[in-house]
Amino acid sequence: MAFAGSRLPVYQTYHLKGAILMRAFNVVFLYKYQQFVHLHVKIDYLGILQASRTSIASVKHDYIYATLGHQAARKVYRHDNTQADQTKESLSPVQPDCAKRPSRVFKEASEAILTETGNLRLLSAVEQDERTIMLEGHPSWVPRWDTRKHCITLGDGLNITSNELAYNVSSGSSTLQRISVEGDVLMLRGFEFDEVASCIVSVPFERYGKNPDALDIKMSGSIHDILRRLHDISSPYTDQDAKGVTNGLATALGRTLTAGLTNWSAVQSSMFLHGPAAISDEETLDANFAAFISRSVAQRTRASQAGKGDRLQFLMDMQVVMANRQVFTTKRGFLGIGPRALREGDTCCILFGAMVPIMLRRKPNSRYVLVGESYVHGIMQGETMEAFREGKFDVADFGLD
Template sequence: MGDIYRCATKVIVWLGPGTDDSLIAMQALRLAASHVRFDDVYRPLPKHEDNCDPDWLDMRKPLPYDHETWTSLVSMLNRTWFSRLWIWQEIFLSRDHAVVTCGKDTMPWNDFRQSIFCLIEKGIPSKYESHDCFLQAADICYLRNPLTIGRTLQRSQWAQCSDPRDRIFAVLHLIPEAERRLVRPDYTKTPGEVYRDLVIHTSVTTRDLNLLSYCEIGDQDSSMPSWVPNWAVPCLYYAILNASADANSGWLGHYTSTQETLVVTGHEVAKVTDSHDILSDSSSIPKTNRYSRLKHYHDVMRSLIRGLRYRFDQNFDRQVERICRTIYQNTFADEYEPPFHRHLDFKATLEFFSRVIAQDEKKAVEKDYLEKASKFLCAFHNIACGKTFIVTDRDNIGLAPRSCEEGDIVAVIFGCEIPLLLRPTMEGTFRVVGACWVEGIMTGESFLGPLPEGWQCIAHHDEEKGGYYDHFKNLKTGRIQVRDPRSLPLPDGWIEVDHPGKHLYTLYQREEEEPNKATRFDPRINPHYLRNTGVSTREFALV
């Protein structure tokens, strides 16, 4: 089926019969697309250089749409086409050949996606922002370059399909060919078997364990091992972005089918000794009541601060910057190159967080203050609420799933970019509790130690490839490089490969091997080599 859409000269996106409101919605989208377009990092550019209205390029200026137009857009974007999972491959493969059709009204798909970007970037008015249809339409419009199977499954989790096995099978044409070859649709298997086999094939064939970071013990089907993500249950947590805790290593271990055990190797960082739930039950607050929702987010942040002030006591003031980075998972604009405008500025966020700390809790929070602080409060809610703030026996702090318990282990596993929370069992095995963001170990510190002073790990955008790659920035000179400044000499017999993408990532191979045997995994990150640097590793049998 994928080949049909890939080879088609034209693909019609049929939204359904035309109505009065669909005519208004299509007209509004065409208007936006006629004025502005967006580049790969969603910076606005004029659609026509010789006819540019500056108001359309200024993302602070609201769209010139009235209430009827916005309600028409909501109505159209809530049509069933947008909710179906199988249409993702249709639109991804057809790309420039797709045409959106609603009744007799049509527009090119590329114009449609640019107009949706315009709605998102300029901002949905608060009266309509509670409608999920805008962000869901944007998720479909973002489909441009293949993502890993894990990121694709996470991004598409809200889309609907009647068969839970199709959560995997329906998105195979959206992922790189190397990953697609690992999965053959087989409807004789149960959903649990499909999900399990995906993890096994990916781990064994590619030495990539990143699928483990999508596990959540609270969502687990009792018939599946804890190391198998349950893709039938949507994950409510904000994705952990740009992590490289494993220092670009590959999986070391094996799978035992008789016991459904996945053996992995890694470093035990610390044990959880204290936790503070970041509670946020806003279900009783109407989505349309913006003030009540912002006040609720503010109250949740205050409650967290009270708990942490009590926990850290006199040391609290020295922990403020660490806490701020943790509750926002360090998702700030300056962690990108160029700075990503969608994310918060760290200095501004720290100033806001410090103001909340200094507030007199007995005084009522003014509405104007909440509105000005809305971007900080909404980001806090999206990233941290529903999780647990953890403290370990080695004074690490982080965010973990709500199902975490005292005694759970923070571990960095070879082949998994994000740290995992593991729960020991009486039998000496471990269950995967879920992924966690832990301050101070997210960029390979567990294996390589902290970055030298004046260096920062950033996500560097490459315009040619259209993606982000881990790079290192010298903050004194501004120089950006691929090589980690902590890198040690390569083991005997290993070399770095000269390849076309060497400005983006490093490949390694043994001197006597053919170039097609090159690997992206750093040969220095293995138990034997690390033991010589004083880093301990161990096996974890996951059940």
């Protein structure tokens, strides 16, 4: 048994239904995922694919095909079908065929997941960098299932305080959704919320493992710089003097750097890195950040709470959340964290069916490239949906190449 983040040896095994799949697959044994699903009944096929990305398959097709024997795949692949008795109506969404290009296999699995989930959690499984975002021949909305993610997935996050998804930016939008695939284009509906004004790429959010003191040294100056930059913009987080160190700005930054949850370090050591089961506790979050500020940055914000805060817990939470991410600000003064591929001018969208804000980049053909998921402080529980219903935002259709 190994945990997420490890590289396991490759075993050779056969699919359980040899009559359907006539060849051997070089895959990592999936028994650990079967055990986990018994304990966490909410894990679906998307969760299985996310988890299996930490393993190795010598044939790219097998990142999909080797998981089809799992009980969570029953909605995308019907085991009792045979090629002889399948009709167009009964055909499973995913049909093993190693003659297909891997990109097509990944796309077919992604389409099946969109149908199964009825929402846009799939988009949070995409991780782009400056190289992959420009590649042709692979739709930007299709996760590269053969590539390990380098950051934890927020859009699948489970808040164990309420046992519900941690975020829901498009709450109440089920009747407004449009989720359809036209060729390689994913058609979605939602609205443009904001635009990226600046990316703070100088923040050194490297992973320091179990040496938080090294992270502390690196972070103290960077967080102080971010606070100073926030003072120079018009921010919705405070109506106090923008030139002073205010509790509103400090609170927004502390919660943004931890995505509004704590206990991420426990999540990091769990088997399923994609689906964080963290705790929503604003008082603890603020106290932990205040302890860090008090000691490391020497700015006594929320000094009354600093005594009971856990500076190291804040550092460990931030280390997990910020891996392969950067801080950004928007034109309306919001603060968020997004993928490293994010850049000035990218659009922050609320897509109906998405759990978190989705960052898009407009193309010359008026369609979009998916940049990735994000956390934007102050809108993660559907706050913008009320403004949308009041007519403050216009509904739009988005085509993702």
